[in-house]
Amino acid sequence: MKVVDSILDLIGNTPMVKLTKVAEKGIAEVYAKCEYMNPSGSLKDRIALEMIREAETEGKLKPGYSIIEASTGNTGTAISFIGAYLGYKVAIFMPEGMTPERIKLIESYGAEIHQIKLESSSEEKSVAGAEVEIGTRLKCLKLERSQPNTWWARQFSNAANVKAHIKTGREILEQMGGKVDAFVASIGVGGTLYGVAKALKEQIPTARIIGVEPASANYPISEGFSKIPGASDDVTGGIIEEMMKSGLVEEVVKVTNSDAITMSDRLVREEGLFCGISSGANVYQALKVAKELGEGKRVVTVLPDSRDRYLSEKKYTT
Ligand SMILES: Cc1ncc(COP(=O)(O)O)c(C=O)c1O
The missing domain is CATH 3.40.50.1100 (Rossmann fold)
Incomplete structure (x- = not known):
């Protein structure tokens, strides 16, 4: 077992789990990187x-x-x-x-x-x-x-955000032995998807990169990147804008809160993965891509945060 000098040494290098319960037979393998296992509970x-x-x-x-x-x-x-x-x-x-x-x-x-x-x-x-x-x-x-x-810190436009996730992408490549056919991740400020996309595309130009956004978004990226009206460049755009112009992202798809929540519940109850709602959205979409790709292919996604931060939400109290 590893012994470290500082809690900061435990950031990153998160485990990867193959999903065997929520993934039906005959589709591509789906792997989830457990980012909720970072020390403060998220990527x-x-x-x-x-x-x-x-x-x-x-x-x-x-x-x-x-x-x-x-x-x-x-x-x-x-x-x-x-x-x-x-x-x-x-x-x-x-x-x-x-x-x-x-x-x-x-x-x-x-x-x-x-x-x-x-x-x-x-x-x-x-x-x-x-x-x-x-x-x-x-x-x-x-x-x-x-x-x-x-x-x-300016996470939405700080290049160090993307740099951190290029490392996430390299970890994925190492864990998967260089075989990844698709990567799926939800977009907040875009650092995860863009950083991982950069690392994967450098090694595997054919890898499909798919972003996920909430179906309720007011300014959907999937309908063409648009700036939020009234917001200046000082507070908007940033990584998302650069990512959408880079051409690395094949598609951004919408997932409803209801599909995301249902899948995150299944991940906790069936796979034992104590993850949050965006994890459900990611896996929901990863399974769709796995069906399209079929057996013999590999889809990777991330479980961004822990369920602990959603426990008081009404849907989890019943
Ligand atoms: C729960 C959760 N999932 C996914 C993301 C997406 O990450 P990123 O900001 O790197 O796009 C975030 C970030 O805001 C988040 O908080």
Whole structure:
């Protein structure tokens, strides 16, 4: 068994599990990378560490500085965890209406939390967070401009986010022995899909890269990337825009919350994978792709976060 000097050494290198219960016979093999097994419970530990380390190297983040970030939960938790470990003050700006568990998780790591009233009418909150984060990003922008010794991580446009997930992609290649026919991942700010796509396409140009978004998204990427009206370049676009222009993503498909939740319940109950709702969306779509590809092929997806942050949602209390 591995012994490490720091909890930060346990970020990444997550296990990969073959899905045997939810995948029927006669379709491609489906593998799920257990990102919820990162120390703070999501794949955002990877980007938080990469962004913080890079900012330190570039001299943008120094001892005594505060770190701020806009997040619907997972990035906020990850930054709170790593920031506290490294001795930084952290303040997280979160849209109102997120589950109390997410707030408690962030507070557990000792960070300040500010809940911001949603401008957007979007009901999307369970898969990922891009568009509902705009109001919170505006707060960060104002603070960054007005407060000295403050570093805004800017996950939605920070190149270190993509860099972190190029490493995720390389881990996938290693775990799969270089054989991957398709990769499926939900899009929040796009770092996972774009980073993994870059790594996979470099080795396997024929690999199909498929993005997933909530069917309820107000500005669907699947209908052509469009900027959110009224939002400036300082708070929108970023990685998603670059990814959609790169041509690496073959398709972005919509998955309903109901299909995502049903599949995430099956993953917990049948496969023993204690994962959240976007994991359900990812696997729902991965199974569809596996049917299309047929036996002998391999589809890989990720389980982005842990079920622990959704436990109080009504649908899990019955
Ligand atoms: C639960 C969950 N799943 C998936 C994603 C998508 O990740 P990314 O932001 O890398 O696109 C996020 C990120 O916002 C998330 O919080």
